[in-house]
Amino acid sequence: METGIRSDRVRIDYNDKIVRQFCVATLIWGVVGMLVGVLIATQLAFWQLNFGTSWATFGRLRPLHTNAVIFAFVGNMMFAGVYYSTQRLVKARLASDFLSTIHFWGWQLIIVAAAITLPLGLTRGKEYAELIWPINIAVALIWVVFGVNFFGTLRRRQEQTLYVAIWFYIATIITVAVLYIVNHLQIPTSWTHAYPIFGGIQDALVQWWYGHNAVAFFLTTPMLGIMYYFVPKAAGRPVYSYRLSIVHFWSIVFLYIWAGPHHLLNTALPNWLQSLGMIFSLMLWAPSWGGMLNGLLTLRGVWNRVRTEPVLQFFAAAITFYGMATFEGPLLSIKSVNALSHYTDWTIGHVHSAALGWNGFLTAGMVYWLVPRLWKRELHSPAAAQMHFWLGMVGILLYVAAMWVSGITQGLMLSATKEGGSVLANPNFLDAVTSTRWLMHLRATGGFLYLCGFLLMGWNVFRTAYGAEVRDSYIEVVPTKSAERALGLCLGLFNAPVLYSLGLIIFALGWGTLDGLPSGLCLWGMIATVMGAFLHQELTGGRWSDWYDRLLANALPFSVLTTIAVLIGGVSQILPTILMSKERITEGAGQEPYSPLQLYGRDLYVKEGCYNCHSQMIRTLAGDVLRYGPYSKAGESVYDHPFQWGSKRTGPDLARVGSKYPNVWHYHHMRDPRQISPGSTMPSYAWLLTERSEFEVLPARIGVQRRLGVPYEASSDASIIADAQKEAEAIAADLAVTGAPVAADRQIVALIAYLQRLGKVTAHPVVAVAEAIKSEGGDGVKAASVEASKVETYVP
């Protein structure tokens, strides 16, 4: 009261300290994430940069890069933007300083934990969900803290009506929580290891439902919210269209969640799910462009300023990149385009045009706008900010152009056939690697330029903020009570527009899934609902917009409706797949559980991050089948926890690599890939020849696998370990005979056991070998190993 506020007013002090903290964290983790990105991009051109150590290989550092950029860099930026704008949009200080502090430091601790565990090879083996289970719990808890803090702030708001930015924040908080929890359901086998509860095709579907919507609800919806606050603020112009906001918000929230299966096109995923992934991605084009239009058209009247002001430059470019990326996304989701683009650098280029262009430039615009307001000082050097813009722009264009050329080259070379489609045009996979190597140089250069620009921003912010006297902003408002606008949960949920929409969705689902008469009835139901809605709207004189205006003053019903819109897609896709019996999935092409040694080898495969460069999924495409063998069936990976279908082929597919080469081939190839495959960019895995396998962990792991429904026969701990040792000795004996002596308890032996199993039905190919060792001694081994590998290869 000392400032002499009028008695009918209250003063609201904003918590700007937390925004400053998150801003600084954004800059620090941005540098770390991009630095690792430049390093691993360079590794693809120069394999020597894997440094021959386990923790610096591409397979372990790539998850560090993706997690750092998504959750550390964009995450911190999102929290800064959300906390700054929400306080002002709803006219209330953040609910709790304590929760804000917990949120900030908790999130930074999680990032540090990730940066330590991932290089150590502690991973779940699922993309963008690699962090181990104790960290998963911490993430979930901190997210709840964020949610409580955010919704608590809404509760205290002096501004009743929720602005469009807040809609997007609500959708983000709810959906990320749902996605994260479902995709991280797992049963631990130790403090650092767990198996996900879903396996094979179910795990694939859940993973990409999560993976795709991490893009949607972590990298897109909060950014749109931030755009809706910061762009009109910076431009000083009204938002282009409120109606467009409504339509594109609800269509994005409802449609996005369905599009996950577009990451699994032409795979063993059931065709109906692939089709859903494709058509929903196409339907997302317009809603995404709605966001772009509202952003760009808000800049009408200030385009002259875009020429000179870095903040508006960054925003205009970011929104343009958003438009480009959301056009490219639906394009790549078309099955036939995806046949070319999937597993190539085109996808990587696509995500980087979005991450660097949309997320990165939006961050820059936001930070340059915020810093003078948070530290109450002019930006140290606007010229440096302009320099940052052009460095970043050239960097992105170099990067993305290189990846387009590289991706399309890879796709064309690897799928090309000749002699009427009966023979591969480029039989050697390495030809595609060597042809695109110069583009890897270009890509690393582009990334490096982008990083330089970002470092320039870090310096600029530091010079601006260093030594500044900070004080938080405040406003004075007349307290409002608008009980007359209260809607209540019942009225919020049960009213004409909601019921018509729900009816339409239910009838559409019925038409799409039911057979015969019920399907036909649902078609008529759809038509009737649409006509009824039009009539109703006409008769009532368009009062539905009044209802929506009232809904916006009611946070709870709004949040519930958002949740329903988000859940429909996920439930419709995932439930049928989860409820499907294992027999139905396998359709006669079932998998037998891995032997203990093979399972241990598989866990090593996951630990080393092999899935970052190798797929295990032969698609229903001629090029794939000619190169790798009969196409993969869903049943063949039904007991794979986690699934390892992969998303990129920097190296060849491994789904049927089992017994393609002798054991000793793998031994030499892992020790020095270039000895076997000249020109390969694969890191050397020499430490696998010396590191010991710890079979003691196997009983616990097999116990968990059994709980997950993998049909292991009950056996004692000792016999599991003995079984693994017996199989390892047989392989070691075979390696010794062929000139590669190695102790049976080395990791390479377990990994070879796993690789030789891939694509085969039976679990124990070497039991016969072990028997032979016992009965005949060394000489019989070779003959027996020949006999043993005569196991049936799967033929569709």
Next chain:
Amino acid sequence: MSNQESRKTEVTHAVEPLRAHDFDGIQEFDNPMPNWWLALLIASIVFAFGYWAVMHRYVEESDPGKVLTAKMERASQEAARRAGVLSNPILWTMSRDATVVKAGKEVYLASCAPCHLPDLAGAIGPNLKDEIWIHGSQPLDILKVITEGVAVKGMPTWGPVLGRQKISEVAAFILSFHQPPATP
């Protein structure tokens, strides 16, 4: 100039309905959605229903895997029909043709040398220069081993990967290190 600008702003304001409420100074126009944008949205929804109707409702569903298998079978039958029949004498003749041997050498170095070594001395795979043949010494036997592979020994199946022409060339290259039997 500034006069013109301010007039322009006024005109825009007169045409575009501005919503009364503001949020922290941010206002919103109540402009209609652009027609082309609405058309795009509706067209993509119509396409989605149409695609589903055709692929999963009213036309018998085709299994992508089976379609592919049938297509590939046709292709390989066609290729087999067009290719001539190879025989032992033909392969021996090819092995004395410098162009064929040169082509075969390229394939050999790219695909076979990692295991059989560039000089055919053998390492992971057996020696191909000596006179010991594990799976038959006739040119057609060699052709068969390359085409079908020897799964139990870790010899990959090269048939679909390299194709008939390249396999015959690489067989000719290997045979060029050997002498044809004296003609009877």
